[in-house]
Amino acid sequence: xxxxxxxxxxxxxxxxxxxAERPSAxxxxxxxxxxxxxxxxxxxxxxxGFLAPAMLFVSVFIYYPMISGSQMAFRNWNLTNLTxxxxxxxxxxxxxxxxxxxxxxxGNTLLWVLGSIIPQLVIGFAIALWLRRKFRFRGVxxxxxxxxxxxxxxxxxxxxxxxFNSEFGVVNDLLAKAGLIDxxxxxxxxxxxxxxxxxxxxxxxxxTFFAIMILAALQSVPDDLFEAAALDGAGKVRTLFQITxxxxxxxLALTILLRVIxxxxxxxxxxxxxxxxxxxxxxxxxxxxxxxxxxxxxxQASAIGLIVVGILLVFSAFYLMAIRExxxx
Amino acid sequence: xxxxxxxxxxxxxxxxxxALSGCSGEASDGSVTLQMVExxxxxxxxxxxxxxxxxxxxxxxxxxxxxxxxxTDQADQKIQQMLQAxxxxxxxxxxxxxxxxxxxxxxxxxxxxxxxxxxGWANLTENAAKYATNAEGxxxxxxxxxxxxxLFYRTDLIEEAGFDAxxxxxxxxxxxxxxxxxxxxxxxxxxxxxxxxxxxxxxxAIEAYVADQIDPDNAFKLENGDTIFSAPEAxxxxxxxxxxxxxxxxxxxxxxxxPEMVExxxxxxxxxxxxxxxxxxxxxQSAALKAxxxxxxxxxxxxxxxxxxxxxxxxxxxxxxxxxxAEAAKLIAFLSEGEASTTFTEKNSLVPxxxxxxxxxxxxxxAWASYVTMNENPDTYITAVQPRDSSWWTEWIQKSDAEVQQxxxxxxxxxxLLESWDAYWVDxxxxx
Numbered sequence: 021x022x023x024x025x026x027x028x029x030x031x032x033x034x035x036x037x038x039x040a041e042r043p044s045a046x047x048x049x050x051x052x053x054x055x056x057x058x059x060x061x062x063x064x065x066x067x068x069g070f071l072a073p074a075m076l077f078v079s080v081f082i083y084y085p086m087i088s089g090s091q092m093a094f095r096n097w098n099l100t101n102l103t104x105x106x107x108x109x110x111x112x113x114x115x116x117x118x119x120x121x122x123x124x125x126x127g128n129t130l131l132w133v134l135g136s137i138i139p140q141l142v143i144g145f146a147i148a149l150w151l152r153r154k155f156r157f158r159g160v161x162x163x164x165x166x167x168x169x170x171x172x173x174x175x176x177x178x179x180x181x182x183x184f185n186s187e188f189g190v191v192n193d194l195l196a197k198a199g200l201i202d203x204x205x206x207x208x209x210x211x212x213x214x215x216x217x218x219x220x221x222x223x224x225x226x227x228t229f230f231a232i233m234i235l236a237a238l239q240s241v242p243d244d245l246f247e248a249a250a251l252d253g254a255g256k257v258r259t260l261f262q263i264t265x266x267x268x269x270x271x272l273a274l275t276i277l278l279r280v281i282x283x284x285x286x287x288x289x290x291x292x293x294x295x296x297x298x299x300x301x302x303x304x305x306x307x308x309x310x311x312x313x314x315x316x317x318x319x320q321a322s323a324i325g326l327i328v329v330g331i332l333l334v335f336s337a338f339y340l341m342a343i344r345e346x347x348x349x
Numbered sequence: 350x351x352x353x354x355x356x357x358x359x360x361x362x363x364x365x366x367x368a369l370s371g372c373s374g375e376a377s378d379g380s381v382t383l384q385m386v387e388x389x390x391x392x393x394x395x396x397x398x399x400x401x402x403x404x405x406x407x408x409x410x411x412x413x414x415x416x417x418x419x420x421t422d423q424a425d426q427k428i429q430q431m432l433q434a435x436x437x438x439x440x441x442x443x444x445x446x447x448x449x450x451x452x453x454x455x456x457x458x459x460x461x462x463x464x465x466x467x468x469g470w471a472n473l474t475e476n477a478a479k480y481a482t483n484a485e486g487x488x489x490x491x492x493x494x495x496x497x498x499x500l501f502y503r504t505d506l507i508e509e510a511g512f513d514a515x516x517x518x519x520x521x522x523x524x525x526x527x528x529x530x531x532x533x534x535x536x537x538x539x540x541x542x543x544x545x546x547x548x549x550x551x552x553x554a555i556e557a558y559v560a561d562q563i564d565p566d567n568a569f570k571l572e573n574g575d576t577i578f579s580a581p582e583a584x585x586x587x588x589x590x591x592x593x594x595x596x597x598x599x600x601x602x603x604x605x606x607x608p609e610m611v612e613x614x615x616x617x618x619x620x621x622x623x624x625x626x627x628x629x630x631x632x633x634q635s636a637a638l639k640a641x642x643x644x645x646x647x648x649x650x651x652x653x654x655x656x657x658x659x660x661x662x663x664x665x666x667x668x669x670x671x672x673x674x675a676e677a678a679k680l681i682a683f684l685s686e687g688e689a690s691t692t693f694t695e696k697n698s699l700v701p702x703x704x705x706x707x708x709x710x711x712x713x714x715x716a717w718a719s720y721v722t723m724n725e726n727p728d729t730y731i732t733a734v735q736p737r738d739s740s741w742w743t744e745w746i747q748k749s750d751a752e753v754q755q756x757x758x759x760x761x762x763x764x765x766l767l768e769s770w771d772a773y774w775v776d777x778x779x780x781x
Contacts, residue, residue: 099429100450100740186601187535187618209603210758295545298603299754315744
């Protein structure tokens with residue numbers, strides 16, 4: 021929607037060089053003239069009046085706690101001793117950057133995000149393509165495949181923790197019965213296998229989200245395009261890369277962005293499966309933050325939170341710019 | 350994160366709002382409503398507590414008690430928020446690991462004056478009385494029971510392995526557990542604790558090895574003022590303890606915490622388990638083990654034949670902000686004496702706080718007998734107080750747990766671990 025600058029008496033003003041406002045043919049689009057003056061005065065106040073409760077609610081329950089919580093990052097805010105909660109500047113941040121565990125945690129977070137999202141995208145895409153076809157009992161398959169999304173991440177963590185237990189878990193049992201291993205793998209006991217196990221659990225959990233989003237997008241692709249591609253002799257792979265993916269590119273890009281932010285901030289599975297262990301080797305930033313909170317150091321935990329927000333803001337900005345450049349190109 | 354923080358803020362706001370709405374207070378007819386919050390919540394325990402509160406209310410018609418039972422994993426955090434809000438809480442469950450920070454922040458009331466004339470002091474065991482009064486003579490909580498360690502063991506498996514008695518020392522445990530270990534049959538010797546709270550058993554082993562030199566008022570200190578981690582015997586203890594992991598434990602026990610350890614013993618996979626008495630009830634319900642296949646033995650001793658019993662405890666305290674401290678103390682006194690205390694400890698499998706309860710048949714039979722043995726031999730099973738009330742205790746747990754795992758996965762040597770722990774406590778004692 022085009023926004024028209026309004027002058028102090030409520031008339032539309034023209035910026036130097038800007039094209040004159042044209043009446044819009046779109047339903048509901050603002051029109052120039054007397055009606056606009058009425059909009060800015062009485063209707064404007066009415067709209068503000070209607071918005072006010074929501075704005076107040078959001079301010080009180082979202083922004084105030086956020087800002088209030090953020091200022092803890094610059095204070096000596098430790099629940100074990102609240103007799104001194106004075107400002108300490110960037111001391112909490114300095115302590116985090118000086119802690120070698122922070123860099124392990126950052127590396128783990130990167131591995132956690134990439135290791136989860138790439139398989140989720142590929143498998144989710146495959147499932148969506150499969151579910152797009154018409155076949156018997158498709159609805160039943162859809163329900164079964166989308167079911168994991170209805171379970172809490174923490175519960176899935178507990179479930180996988182027992183599944184990956186080397187002595188009693190079903191994973192080793194199946195691998196042994198299939199003749200793939202001679203002795204049980206202590207999945208959650210070694211850094212490499214523990215990270216693999218938590219990522220496997222997360223892939224299983226998150227595939228569904230990609231499948232749902234991509235299937236929804238695929239259903240918007242007109243069948244004519246596929247028919248035309250088939251008539252032109254395009255194979256399946258070519259159709260996928262030259263018709264399907266370009267058509268749903270926006271949905272894909274936004275789904276990936278959402279998932280990156282989500283997975284980055286998703287501690288449930290790791291917390292339930294390993295608690296960040298062994299020896300901090302599966303901690304990601306959010307589990308480490310919970311760990312810090314449990315120690316009572318809300319100042320440092322809040323600082324970690326701000327670092328997370330910073331990283332995600334920078335990532336999102338670059339990601340969105342990259343997508344725009346590609347679109348413009 | 351921002352979302353989490355906003356939720357934390359929202360939580361605080363709601364707690365404050367609830368508090369301001371006045372859940373506890375004094376009605377116009379003079380009756381008093383006490384708000385009581387528990388921490389180690391579970392449904393069965395809450396039921397017992399509700400019954401006891403009912404009895405208290407019958408005996409004290411002017412007092413009503415409202416019990417708040419947050420889920421265990423969030424309880425301490427909720428209690429902190431409520432205490433910080435400064436209103437709406439009268440009686441609170443205080444744990445030995447929370448009493449430090451809670452009292453430092455001025456959230457707990459010293460109940461000395463209210464309990465000065467309480468008859469119940471005379472019937473408290475030595476341990477209970479010791480924990481009820483801190484070094485400065487203040488009573489921030491009265492323990493309701495103790496979580497002491499004993500060795501759960503499989504009678505049938507040690508017999509099959511050719512032993513005629515359970516292990517009495519750490520060395521014997523290593524010998525027997527190694528003999529029983531047979532991974533090909535999914536049969537393991539010892540339910541090793543490598544995950545959450547892994548440090549606790551390492552410390553127990555070290556304490557057993559330095560039992561002769563330990564400061565009973567601070568189980569992390571030797572009588573000469575050094576830390577127990579600096580003693581040469583501590584290195585011997587670690588060698589035996591980590592050998593137990595190498596030779597006699599399931600490989601995945603690097604990550605085992607409480608549930609896995611108890612499950613490992615209950616399902617018959619491991620022959621030995623070091624745990625609190627509350628586990629007796631769990632193992633009794635096991636479908637895999639018959640009653641004659643297991644029992645308990647006293648805590649393991651070190652080379653000098655002695656062990657240190659690291660008693661963990663929790664109890665009831667009064668919030669500093671409470672306007673009904675006298676009534677709160679009355680409730681705490683009621684729960685800490687007579688039938689109410691005995692019922693609570695028996696139904697929750699706790700080592701009792703009352704002298705006469707410790708002499709009851711209940712405490713002398715079956716798996717409980719080892720606790721009687723330990724109580725009757727205080728020179729062998731020495732009680733020493735761990736500095737669990739330090740305000741940095743949670744930090745210590747996190748640090749020490751991570752370092753135990755580092756040793757287990759080969760990222761740290763045993764010597765480095767001892768040096769790190771020694772340096773940590775020297776620094777804390779020097780600067781706090």
